[in-house]
Amino acid sequence: MADRVERLTNLLALLLETREPLTLHVIAAELGGQYPASEQARRAGFERDKAALREIGIEISSVTLSGDRAGEMGYWVERSSYELPDLGLEPDEVRALQVALAMTRPDSAVGEEALWKLGGVAGGVGGPVRMHLPELKLLPMLRAAVAARRPVGFEYGEVDRVVEPWGVLLRDGFWYLVGFDRHRKARRTFRVDRIVGDVVELEEHFERGGDTDLRSALPDDPLLLGAEGATTTEAVIRIGVRRAAGVVRELGSERVRAVLDGGGVEVTVPYVNEAAMRSWVLGHLEDAEVIEPAELRSSIVAWLEGCLR
Amino acid sequence: MSQRPATERLRRLLVMLPWLMERGEVPVAEAAERFRIDEASLVRDLELVAMCGLPPYVDEMIDLFIDEGVIVTGVPRLFTRPLRLNRVEAFELLAAGRAAMNLPGADPDGALNRGLLKVARGLGEDDTGVVVVNPTPVTVATLTDAAVERRRVAVSYQSHTADAPSERVLTPYVVATAHGKWYVVAHDDRSGEVRTFRVDRIESVVDAGPAEVAAPEELPMPGEWFAEGDVARATLLVSPEGRWVIERYPVDAVSEPDDLGRCTVRLPVTSERWLERLLVRLGPAVSLLEPESMRNLAERAATRVLANYR
Incomplete structure (x- = not known):
């Protein structure tokens, strides 16, 4: 039997070159005996080849024919969906992309393949600055939905959402999806790693509205995450001497309410999300104590007592 | 005969063919190295596609032969453009590019930004679909400059275990950000070893003259910060x-x-x-x-x- 690569190459060439959709009967005849003779085995072989081409990113289009071949399926490959358009990249631009990959995704096989397609080559040194990009399997399809302007459906926070995606945003080590939540009728930000299960792309188009800038989607202060439409509470936290300098550096000196004897400080910290606030306070262990509000203070005490098992 | 899967071989061929056609003549060794494939497999796969084509013009579809270790391609007819970027590759490029644009030293008017814009447009989106925001503290820029210019720095470092900050002289090699935090990989005069330090725990940085310790060949890469075997x-x-x-x-x-x-x-x-x-x-x-x-x-x-x- 002929090498499978040969049959796949011939099939792809035929389907790319044809001016009209071809039936399986015609395809088998053109490929001169590369498919089995029996109808059933030929169909099975063709379906396997279709799947193999799809695996490397080539979609075979199909249509139900009319006229003298009415009811039969016709197949072809749309050249524009197969070929990479000429992006007009200059050699220095391809090299810059190579360096960017070396700085952020060294050893990425996917990145190497992408560079080959652009006429470049992977590898090389990325210089003295590097960034680790967290990998999440949903990201490529979310970005594709952003580009195609297709709404996506997914489960998040035990609620089924339909979101018009504006983009994905990496901040402080987490990826977020920013978009318009159709049920809430407002802009919402979702942590991509908290999306439950799969994301479905809807077969429709949306138009983007006015302000869709992703950068404004997250407040600068992580404790104010989820602030859209929620009320902000202000806590007073006492910080021990050991962590005082670091906390003041983190929050800014305008948050210092009092400097205590011995070098500790009392700082005011606005927050929206109690869980985030609790995590921040407990991150300082015995060097931080909640003074106000009383509800936060008692919830921290209850949490700590829960740790005494 | 050891066989790579047919899909992988075909995919590699569809990436290689446009590149070969553009050049006309390429030594087998050069192509094999570039596309990370052994020469025997490369030659076999290329000879195979050279026989591909459709009646009546078999042999004309992909005009290619191998002569004395050189791949010669004739008039390109088919497979002249590479396969489109798939979703995963597209994301990889954009995310890497956007992330690098956020690092110190990135030039908004430079080649990377121009290239990214072209890639984003080629993928059918404006320039906003993937955004990376990663604030760079001043200390990071100082440490990066020291690494580039091969300088040492005297720092005051507050480790999360010690009560008071320690004074150290560091020779920075790599500055990196992972999980929302910045780190510097540097030779540390106190321990005499290459160690990883958190930038937000560095309380002061002062230049301390030219570097005296050469960078080791193997430096930890992002994602393996604390991966040393001796950590509990x-x-x-x-x-x-x-x-x-x-x-x-x-x-x-x-x-x-x-x-x-x-x-x-x-x-x-x-x-x-x-x-x-x-x-x-x-x-x-x-x-x-x-x-x-x-x-x-x-x-x-x-x-x-x-x-x-x-």
Whole structure:
């Protein structure tokens, strides 16, 4: 039997070159005996080849024919969906992309393949600055939905959402999806790693509205995450001497309410999300104590007592 | 005969052919190295596609032969353009590019930004679909300059275990950001070793003259910050509410979730105090399975914190 690569190459060439959709009967005849003779085995072989081409990113289009071949399926490959358009990249631009990959995704096989397609080559040194990009399997399809302007459906926070995606945003080590939540009728930000299960792309188009800038989607202060439409509470936290300098550096000196004897400080910290606030306070262990509000203070005490098992 | 899967061979061919056609003549060795394939497989696959084509013009579809170690391509007819970028590749390029644009030294008018714009447009989107925001503290720029110019710096470093900051002289090699934090990999005069330091714990930086220690050949890469074998490991049982730990910190291994959605997570422990903080923040969402010696760590830490409130 002929090498499978040969049959796949011939099939792809035929389907790319044809001016009209071809039936399986015609395809088998053109490929001169590369498919089995029996109808059933030929169909099975063709379906396997279709799947193999799809695996490397080539979609075979199909249509139900009319006229003298009415009811039969016709197949072809749309050249524009197969070929990479000429992006007009200059050699220095391809090299810059190579360096960017070396700085952020060294050893990425996917990145190497992408560079080959652009006429470049992977590898090389990325210089003295590097960034680790967290990998999440949903990201490529979310970005594709952003580009195609297709709404996506997914489960998040035990609620089924339909979101018009504006983009994905990496901040402080987490990826977020920013978009318009159709049920809430407002802009919402979702942590991509908290999306439950799969994301479905809807077969429709949306138009983007006015302000869709992703950068404004997250407040600068992580404790104010989820602030859209929620009320902000202000806590007073006492910080021990050991962590005082670091906390003041983190929050800014305008948050210092009092400097205590011995070098500790009392700082005011606005927050929206109690869980985030609790995590921040407990991150300082015995060097931080909640003074106000009383509800936060008692919830921290209850949490700590829960740790005494 | 050892065979790579047909799909992988075809995919590689469809990327190689346009490149070969554009050049006309390429030594087999050069093509093999570039596309990371052994020469024998490369020659076999190219000879195979040279026989491909359709009646009546077999042999004309892909006009290619190999002569004395050189691949010669004739008039290109088919497969002249590479395959489109798939979703995963497109994301990889954009994310890497956007991330690099956020690092110190990136030039908004430079080649990378121009290239990214072209890629984004080629993928059918305006320039806004993937955004990376990663604030760069001033100290990071100072440390990066020191690494580029091969300088040493004197720093005051507050480790999370010590009570008072320590004074050290560092020779920075790599500045890197991971999980929302900045780190510097540097030779440390106190220990005489290459170590990783958190930039936000550096309280002051002063230039200390030219570097005296050459960079080692192997430096830790992003994502393997605390991956050295001699760092202690802990094994945690984590409920779904505590799953963020897996995203946030480098972990060695994560099990499949059990019936209650709980995973077993093995991770490096940089210090006992770090683990205390993690356990107290996770509270009821975690229990520590190993090591035995740290079993009541969370309880002890919680007791200390509770003393503030009583």
